[in-house]
Amino acid sequence: xxxxxxxxxxxxxxxxxxxxxxxxxxxxxxxxxxxxxxxxxxxxxxxxxxxxxxxxxxxxxxxxxxxxxxxxxxxxxxxxxxxxxxxxxxxxxxxxxxxxxxxxxxxxxxxxxxxxxxxxxxxxxxxxxxxxxxxxxxxxxxxxxxxxxxxxxxxxxxxxxxxxxxxxxxxxxxxxxxxxxxxxxxxxxxxxxxxxxxxxxxxxxxxxxxxxxxxxxxxxxxxxxxxxxxxxxxxxxxxxxxxxxxxxxxxxxxxxxxxxxxxxxxxxxxxxxxxxxxxxxxxxxxxxxxxxxxxxxxxxxxxxxxxxxxxxxxxxxxxxxxxxxxxxxxxxxxxxxxxxxxxxxxxxxxxxxxxxxxxxxxxxxxxxx
Numbered sequence: 001x002x003x004x005x006x007x008x009x010x011x012x013x014x015x016x017x018x019x020x021x022x023x024x025x026x027x028x029x030x031x032x033x034x035x036x037x038x039x040x041x042x043x044x045x046x047x048x049x050x051x052x053x054x055x056x057x058x059x060x061x062x063x064x065x066x067x068x069x070x071x072x073x074x075x076x077x078x079x080x081x082x083x084x085x086x087x088x089x090x091x092x093x094x095x096x097x098x099x100x101x102x103x104x105x106x107x108x109x110x111x112x113x114x115x116x117x118x119x120x121x122x123x124x125x126x127x128x129x130x131x132x133x134x135x136x137x138x139x140x141x142x143x144x145x146x147x148x149x150x151x152x153x154x155x156x157x158x159x160x161x162x163x164x165x166x167x168x169x170x171x172x173x174x175x176x177x178x179x180x181x182x183x184x185x186x187x188x189x190x191x192x193x194x195x196x197x198x199x200x201x202x203x204x205x206x207x208x209x210x211x212x213x214x215x216x217x218x219x220x221x222x223x224x225x226x227x228x229x230x231x232x233x234x235x236x237x238x239x240x241x242x243x244x245x246x247x248x249x250x251x252x253x254x255x256x257x258x259x260x261x262x263x264x265x266x267x268x269x270x271x272x273x274x275x276x277x278x279x280x281x282x283x284x285x286x287x288x289x290x291x292x293x294x295x296x297x298x299x300x301x302x303x304x305x306x307x308x309x310x311x312x313x314x315x316x317x318x319x320x321x322x323x324x325x326x327x328x329x330x331x332x333x334x335x336x337x338x339x340x341x342x343x344x345x346x347x348x349x350x351x352x353x354x355x356x357x358x359x360x361x362x363x364x365x366x367x368x369x
Contacts, residue, residue, distance in 0.1 A: 027074045033353040034070030042324030048076075048102060048365045049318075050095040051358030054337060055108050060092035061358040062104065062120070065342075067322070072355045077104075077113075080120035088113065095363040098136040099155055102365060105131050105143065112143060114158055117367060124158045135173045135180070137202050142180060144170040150182065152205060164205055166198040174222040176248040178202045181228055183217035184210075190235065197230060199251055211251055213244050221264050221271075223294040227254075229271060231261040241277045245297065257299060259290050267321035269295045272304050272328060274316040287316065304328050306349030313343070320364035327352065331361035 046067045053059030062077040077088045089109035096103050102117040112126040112134065130146035140161075141153040146169050152162040167184025174181050180202050186194030196210035197217065214232035221229050228246040241260035244253050260275030271292040276285050289310055291300040303310065305328075317340070318331035326347035333340050340361040344352045 029072045029074075029355070031065075031070045031072050031353050031355055035352070036070060037068070037325070043368050044322055044324050045367045045369045047320065047329075047367060048095060048097075049331075049342065049357060049361055050092040050104060050363040050365075051340070052092045052360040052362045053090065054359065055091050057359075058086060058090045059359050060088045060090060060106055060109075062088055062092075062095075063357060063361075064120070065355075074358070076120045077115075077122075080115075081122045084122065092363065093131070094133045095365040096134050096136070097365045097367060098141070099139075101155070103134050103141065105134055107131055112141075112153070117365075126153060126158055126160065128153075128160065132170065133172045135175060137175055137178075137180070140202075142173060144173060144182065146170075146188070150180075150200070162205055164200055164207060166200075166207065167194045167196050167210060169194065170198065171218050172220050174220045174228055175202070176222050176226060176228065179208070179248065181211075181220055181222075181246070181248070183220040183230055185216050185218060185233075187216055187233075190216075193235065197228075197246065209251065211246060211253065213246070213253055214242060215239060219261070219264055221266050222248075223266050223271070224268075225295060227294065227297075229264055229266065229292075229294070231264060233262070234260075234277070236278050236280050241275055243273065255297060257292065259299065260286070260288055261290075263316075263319050265319045265321055266294060267323060267326065269293055270321075272319055272321060274319060274330070276315055276317075285315070287313075289316075302349075304349055305330070305345055305351075307345075307351055309343065309345070309351045313341075317360060318362040318364065320366070323366070329364065331357065333360045333362075336360055 049063045051061045064073040089106035091108040093107040094105035097117050102115040104113040110129050114123045128151045132144040134143045143151040150164040168186040171183045180200040182198040184194040193215035195215045199208045216233040219231040226248050230244045232242050234241045243257040243261040245255040247254045260277045262275045265272045273290045275288045289303045313332045315333040317333035320329045328345045330343045340357045342357050343354045
């Protein structure tokens, strides 16, 4: 994608009619307050942002943020794929780049959209029932399915080659060495939540064991020291959300942090965490932010938003950190039905800029130069 993509996209005004569907024009907007980096600085060109959209509304959409020229490009999927009459689909749940391809997990449409990361053009659609999250290892893609298995996909042929059984309702995954760790939630049966992490040998594609952690697991992220950070959503009544650390050398839980955690992003030695914890007792959300030094496994006494903007964010819903600048990107889903907001904070926690997004902005994929 180089800057050619945005140059072309900014000039495209697609208003053609295909099978009675009006294809929306692509929109590129200048980001107010954006400060351009020196030419040649850094490794990141920009990032894609996947907006989930509400279930059964078919409103998932894909935007692109150009971090070189300071432009926000909306609805790139429709503009680059006007022949796809229903757009990106229903409920975008994950987004990753691997081997020059952009993989968008569209949960309620039961599909993985595989795009050329440089242009946004569709390469292939792969049907995977109730797909949730994706990760990669040695030319294979691993996709969790709420049906209780991992779908193994060949990243060259772009087709499913195997299925690996897991616990109930597997969610996010992380890789350490030649092992795949899968957070099982059991979220479709709240009276009997799952509480384990499945450990899978990626060479044999067999489940080795399950690690008992806590109920209703969701996120799992690896640091560079051989540890995994796993979030538990609790039961929304009396068991609170918590964050746990697994040592992959022993495959045992070695630490519990007494904080709620809905999402976690690790960059270098720092983990950035936010929590939106719903209570059926109060019928309210409790929102919090935290940072952890993963090298010392210490909860820090500072937040990654320091200028008071956190008080304006209604529902933090996505987070990512630029590996070059250490800028922190946080999305706000607002009321879940209106266009959301993307915030950019510098590494000291002060807001640099913000932009309106699609509905329920959630998932990031950085595009390297």
